[in-house]
Amino acid sequence: MSKPAVVLLSGGLDSTTVLAIARDRGFEPCALSFDYGQKHEVELRSASAVAAAMGVKRHEVLHVGLSEFGGSSLTDDAMEVPVGRTHDDIGEGIPSTYVPARNTVFLACALGYAEVLGAEHIFIGVNALDYSGYPDCRPEFIEAFERLANLATAAAVEGRQHISVHAPLMTMTKADIVREGTRLGVDYSMTVSCYRADERGSCGECDSCTLRLRGFAEAGLVDPTPYWPR
Template sequence: MSPSAVVLLSGGLDSTTVLAFAKAEGYEPFALSFRYGQRHEVELDAARSVAEAVGVVRHVVCDIDLRTFGGSALTDNIDVPKHSSVDELPVDEVPITYVPARNTVFLSFALAYAEVVGATDIFIGVSALDYSGYPDCRPEFISAYERMANLATKAGVEGAGLRIHTPLIDLSKAQTIEMGMQLGVDYSLTSSCYDPDSQGRPCGQCDSCLLRLRGFAEAGLADPLLYQVGKS
């Protein structure tokens, strides 16, 4: 019998690749997405399409309203920063698109889901290379969280323990895309933009779009998405 795993699935490029990776590694995936008050809720439509295409045991969408706190361009009345190229992205600072404690919150729900379905493995698509400078995408955070998880859960105390897998942590966006292509990922189903239009088309100018576009360019591939500014 294949082991079960909880996979955090936003519907974006990274989490979709991780879902395909977990499936290829022989896990039976239980996908977990969040409606957390994000302005780019179109990503949930993408997550549903991805979960159906890749094949999951169950896909749960949890409702948690981080707009209650705000503090991010993704959950508050703050403009999403736009740039003309990746070179303009700020360095050595946490951008306003960072959602306070988001991965900490998401992983907490993943722990609960894992315990209920009997999974000892959790997959999350964080990367320490091509990302926007978020502190909760670093390997130090994941290692600390895994230690905490094994202190704070029944599975950690009485069972085999919980493991948090980060298969993209050392990969560039181009390497992630190359991995996904080898796994047969259909990136036309994904959504990465922080500020899509009413039709769900990506802006092509936010941090996430620019990093995604650079990844496809470095991989020698065309992004299958249709961008508002014609960058695909």
């Protein structure tokens, strides 16, 4: 019988690839998505479609009101999502699309879910190479959270559970991620990575689209997700 693993699933390229990796490693993925007040809430439909297509038996969507705090162009209507930045620009500083404490909150919820399920493994799609400079996407953060996880739960303290936090994309380029997902049979047409995505598709101009399109190009593949008409 496969061991359960909690997989954080946004519906984007990275998290979908991680879901495929977890399944390929023999785990039974239990997907966890978040409605956190993001403007690009269409990604949640993608998450549901991906989970269904990949045979996920349990997919939970939690409502976490991070938009109540604001402080990010992904959740605050008074802030504009940056567009038109080059790949080099994206690597400079922490952009306005950083959502304060988002991955900390998400992993904390995943930890609670894992303890209830008796799952010792949590998968997250953070990446320290082709990313937007977010502090909660670094190896140091993942290592620190894993230490915290094994101090913070009854199951761990009582010796019934040891939590491992897996970030299999951490040192991969976006092209590497696309190649690995393609090898594992991921249908990227179902995924949405765009920070401004709506019913028309993805904008093709935000940081996330820029990184995604470059990844497909460097992998020698065509991105099958729909983009806004030009």
